[in-house]
Amino acid sequence: MSATIINGKAIAAELRARVAAQVPAFRDATGRAPGLAVVLVGEDAASAVYVRNKGRATREAGMESIEHRLPDTTTTAELLDLVGRLNADPAVDGILVQLPLPAAVDTQAVIEAIDPDKDVDGFHPVNAGRLATGLDGLVPCTPLGCILLLRTIHPHLAGLEAVVVGRSNIVGKPMAQLLLRESCTVTVVHSRTRDAFAHIRQADIVVAAVGIPGFVPAAAIKPGATVIDVGINRTDTGLVGDVDFAAASEVAGAITPVPGGVGPMTIACLLRNTLVAAARREGVSLDLATIDGAAA
Ligand SMILES: NC(=O)C1=CN([C@@H]2O[C@H](COP(=O)(O)OP(=O)(O)OC[C@H]3O[C@@H](n4cnc5c(N)ncnc54)[C@H](OP(=O)(O)O)[C@@H]3O)[C@@H](O)[C@H]2O)C=CC1
Numbered sequence: 001m002s003a004t005i006i007n008g009k010a011i012a013a014e015l016r017a018r019v020a021a022q023v024p025a026f027r028d029a030t031g032r033a034p035g036l037a038v039v040l041v042g043e044d045a046a047s048a049v050y051v052r053n054k055g056r057a058t059r060e061a062g063m064e065s066i067e068h069r070l071p072d073t074t075t076t077a078e079l080l081d082l083v084g085r086l087n088a089d090p091a092v093d094g095i096l097v098q099l100p101l102p103a104a105v106d107t108q109a110v111i112e113a114i115d116p117d118k119d120v121d122g123f124h125p126v127n128a129g130r131l132a133t134g135l136d137g138l139v140p141c142t143p144l145g146c147i148l149l150l151r152t153i154h155p156h157l158a159g160l161e162a163v164v165v166g167r168s169n170i171v172g173k174p175m176a177q178l179l180l181r182e183s184c185t186v187t188v189v190h191s192r193t194r195d196a197f198a199h200i201r202q203a204d205i206v207v208a209a210v211g212i213p214g215f216v217p218a219a220a221i222k223p224g225a226t227v228i229d230v231g232i233n234r235t236d237t238g239l240v241g242d243v244d245f246a247a248a249s250e251v252a253g254a255i256t257p258v259p260g261g262v263g264p265m266t267i268a269c270l271l272r273n274t275l276v277a278a279a280r281r282e283g284v285s286l287d288l289a290t291i292d293g294a295a296a
């Protein structure tokens with residue numbers, strides 16, 4: 001069997017277009033564009049590429065991109081000061097501090113300093129708590145992008161068995177919360193799980209966010225399952241995911257490629273979250289079901 005390849009690049013382009021289509025109404029209502037501030041500390045080459053891509057996508061959607069590039073000697077105090085100024089700036093609707101930060105910086109303090117209503121990454125404990133308790137908030141971009149990809153295959157996710165591989169605060173845990181919100185039966189496996197593959201083999205939906213190239217083998221996938229590969233691993237042979245794509249695509253029912261799967265959705269969801277944050281701050285109403293493509 002040959003799996004459906006889920007075209008994240010195309011689905012992300014559609015989401016970006018739906019977000020961009022809402023920007024003129026926001027401008028008319030408020031007299032300004034939604035603004036996204038991105039903070040990049042240090043010279044990490046991969047981070048610089050993402051930040052450049054985010055800036056371009058933001059401008060293409062008709063939003064304002066505000067980039068702050070700081071040296072890798074930047075202190076926690078300096079970052080807290082910058083975040084404080086961005087919190088107070090009425091032209092800034094979204095704040096993203098690119099991770100990882102240099103080891104000397106107190107990352108948690110920086111995340112907690114961001115105004116939760118401008119936290120377009122959804123990493124602030126207030127937004128994690130809102131997600132866990134069913135309140136409206138800002139949801140992490142990568143897991144949200146995974147849900148939107150899953151919906152293209154499964155219009156109804158309720159009742160499906162989902163296994164999330166990885167339990168990080170930025171991917172695995174919020175992914176599990178979102179799948180639970182969709183009424184999936186959710187299992188989270190991690191490095192201390194006794195037999196991760198035994199769990200994965202039961203899953204209708206596998207979301208792999210491990211950071212190990214090809215960690216999930218074809219033998220661990222239930223025939224026909226939907227596989228979402230979050231992994232972005234740079235190897236000698238190029239960018240690869242956490243799933244053995246070539247073999248897994250012979251077993252799965254549907255699978256995301258790397259590149260061209262989850263990555264582009266992360267950026268599209270960042271624009272979506274910036275629009276959502278801007279609209280909530282200004283009291284402008286939005287039809288989220290239409291933007292997310294979930295309208296009947
Ligand atoms: N496409 C995108 O937009 C994004 C992609 N990524 C990519 O996703 C991947 C994961 O990222 P992130 O969540 O930040 O990574 P982390 O390193 O923070 O988390 C990795 C998780 O994998 C688990 N793990 C490690 N080894 C095993 C194992 N042998 N068996 C089972 N579980 C294991 C860890 O378990 P434990 O907790 O026990 O240590 C941990 O929970 C990376 O490749 C990253 O580059 C990340 C963000 C966005």
Ligand SMILES: Nc1nc(=O)c2c([nH]1)NC[C@@H]1CN(c3ccc(C(=O)N[C@@H](CCC(=O)O)C(=O)O)cc3)C=[N+]21
Pocket residue numbers: 049050053096097098099100121141142232239258259260261262263264266267
């Ligand atoms: N505060 C913060 N928020 C993040 O969301 C965040 C972060 N820090 N740090 C790093 C990770 C990683 N991440 C990606 C975004 C886009 C692609 C992406 O567009 N990938 C393309 C390929 C890009 C390439 O070729 O390098 C693809 O998969 O097709 C990948 C990874 C966001 N992250």
